[in-house]
Amino acid sequence: MAHGMLDLPADELDALFARREARVAVVGFGYIGVVIGAVLADRGWQVTGIDVRPEVVGEITRGTTRVREPGLDDLVARNVGAGRLTATTDFAAVAQQDVVIVTVGTPLGQDYEPVVDDIEAAAKGVAAFLTRGQLVVLKSTVPPNTTTGLVQPILETSGLRAGVDFGLAFCPERLAEGRAVRDLTSIPVVVGGVDARSADVCQRLWREALGVESVVVDSPREAELTKLADNLWIDLNIALANELAKICDKLGSNVTQVIDAANTLPKVNYNVNILMPSMGVGGYCLTKDPWFVHHLGEQLGLDMLTPQTSRAVNDTMPAYTCELLREQLALGGKELKDSRVAVLGIAFKNNTGDCRLTPTRDVVRMLEESGCTLLVHDPWVGPEEALTVTTVPLTATLDDTIRDADAVVYLTGHQQFRDYPMTRVAELTAQDCVVLDGRNAFQRSDVESAGLRYKGIGR
Numbered sequence: 001m002a003h004g005m006l007d008l009p010a011d012e013l014d015a016l017f018a019r020r021e022a023r024v025a026v027v028g029f030g031y032i033g034v035v036i037g038a039v040l041a042d043r044g045w046q047v048t049g050i051d052v053r054p055e056v057v058g059e060i061t062r063g064t065t066r067v068r069e070p071g072l073d074d075l076v077a078r079n080v081g082a083g084r085l086t087a088t089t090d091f092a093a094v095a096q097q098d099v100v101i102v103t104v105g106t107p108l109g110q111d112y113e114p115v116v117d118d119i120e121a122a123a124k125g126v127a128a129f130l131t132r133g134q135l136v137v138l139k140s141t142v143p144p145n146t147t148t149g150l151v152q153p154i155l156e157t158s159g160l161r162a163g164v165d166f167g168l169a170f171c172p173e174r175l176a177e178g179r180a181v182r183d184l185t186s187i188p189v190v191v192g193g194v195d196a197r198s199a200d201v202c203q204r205l206w207r208e209a210l211g212v213e214s215v216v217v218d219s220p221r222e223a224e225l226t227k228l229a230d231n232l233w234i235d236l237n238i239a240l241a242n243e244l245a246k247i248c249d250k251l252g253s254n255v256t257q258v259i260d261a262a263n264t265l266p267k268v269n270y271n272v273n274i275l276m277p278s279m280g281v282g283g284y285c286l287t288k289d290p291w292f293v294h295h296l297g298e299q300l301g302l303d304m305l306t307p308q309t310s311r312a313v314n315d316t317m318p319a320y321t322c323e324l325l326r327e328q329l330a331l332g333g334k335e336l337k338d339s340r341v342a343v344l345g346i347a348f349k350n351n352t353g354d355c356r357l358t359p360t361r362d363v364v365r366m367l368e369e370s371g372c373t374l375l376v377h378d379p380w381v382g383p384e385e386a387l388t389v390t391t392v393p394l395t396a397t398l399d400d401t402i403r404d405a406d407a408v409v410y411l412t413g414h415q416q417f418r419d420y421p422m423t424r425v426a427e428l429t430a431q432d433c434v435v436l437d438g439r440n441a442f443q444r445s446d447v448e449s450a451g452l453r454y455k456g457i458g459r
């Protein structure tokens with residue numbers, strides 16, 4: 001049974017958390033949900049994942065997950081084995097919990113508007129079994145006012161009142177895929193509660209559950225906006241880096257040196273912090289969250305230019321990358337259509353198997369259309385997921401992918417690729433092979449000293 005923990009005095013609540021006696025449900029056991037659930041279970045909490053997809057529940061029950069993240073397989077297997085992590089499709093499990101964390105998806109609609117249907121359905125599922133004293137935490141990325149304007153009224157159909165009978169807060173998830181497990185236990189959590197008690201319980205929970213401090217803001221709306229601000233900043237910042245890279249390519253300069261030097265300038269409390277350029281920006285968050293801001297602006301009668309700009313600039317990078325490849329091959333007297341091209345990495349970023357909205361798809365499509373002989377390898381991506389990116393079946397080994405290649409195109413900087421010696425790349429590839437470093441993951445000197453031609457993005 002739930003502990004009615006919202007009614008507990010602070011010291012008893014801390015003691016309950018310290019003894020790991022509070023039970024946690026995570027509603028929406030996708031990328032974010034599984035990571036949160038597995039990490040909490042590994043830190044001693046009893047966690048139940050609730051998802052509408054029976055196949056996801058089946059995997060967890062067998063101690064596996066389709067989510068590819070460093071360290072996650074072990075966490076899931078170990079904690080399912082220990083009985084701390086379970087999963088179900090049945091929302092009735094909500095009644096047994098103290099904390100209910102909602103992590104369902106919030107995709108973009110046809111007109112680039114946020115779709116919150118899954119939030120609504122999940123809230124209804126939770127409302128049916130909501131119990132006095134529980135804390136509900138929404139973590140999905142949502143437009144402002146979703147917590148109080150959509151989720152709260154649905155939860156209150158239970159007859160319980162938010163901030164009185166149950167706690168409610170919005171705490172955006174800010175982890176990055178590829179280092180999700182580490183991020184979850186190191187990044188401060190932003191907390192926007194519907195009342196002071198909800199925020200206070202969240203703060204105590206995150207301190208004990210994840211070992212991180214909270215940044216408490218005035219209301220859920222500030223927390224909802226914080227997430228959008230973070231992701232707009234990242235997308236816009238990378239767009240700036242990408243345009244600097246294009247300038248550096250024209251001038252024959254090194255963008256990494258420029259950015260590293262620029263970033264030594266103190267500005268108010270922090271240094272300038274320009275991020276690194278790359279062959280494209282993709283994934284489930286940065287491709288949609290700037291549009292959430294744009295859509296919000298439209299609703300408020302504002303013509304927001306920054307989200308459109310960041311998206312437009314970053315969307316140019318796959319074609320730009322293909323053009324760099326064409327140019328580099330031409331320098332060696334080769335044409336793309338007659339070349340053998342090895343693509344390494346099709347996930348949307350380094351050290352993940354997530355191919356949702358990946359910019360690599362555009363590069364691969366352009367290469368497929370170019371008539372070149374294309375080989376593709378990604379040790380993080382399974383054959384089914386790979387089909388969402390390319391019609392070319394994945395080549396199983398890195399050696400077989402790059403053998404006799406005229407160009408090796410790194411679209412991700414997976415650790416396996418960084419660990420693979422450039423001398424070996426040179427041994428296996430064709431004469432005058434181009435290394436196109438789409439993530440600026442390698443040192444030019446290492447590549448050139450192995451006898452290969454190097455080109456990065458902006459260097």
Ligand SMILES: NC(=O)c1ccc[n+]([C@@H]2O[C@H](COP(=O)([O-])OP(=O)(O)OC[C@H]3O[C@@H](n4cnc5c(N)ncnc54)[C@H](O)[C@@H]3O)[C@@H](O)[C@H]2O)c1
Nearest residue numbers: 028029030031032051052104105106118121122140141173
């Ligand atoms: N992926 C990331 O790196 C990341 C990072 C930060 C924040 N976010 C945000 O977190 C949220 C989840 O993202 P994700 O990548 O985990 O999405 P996802 O699609 O991988 O997972 C969502 C899960 O929710 C389940 N679901 C859908 N409707 C449901 C319902 N009514 N009840 C129960 N389960 C339901 C789906 O079956 C799926 O397993 C999004 O709002 C996203 O913007 C994602």
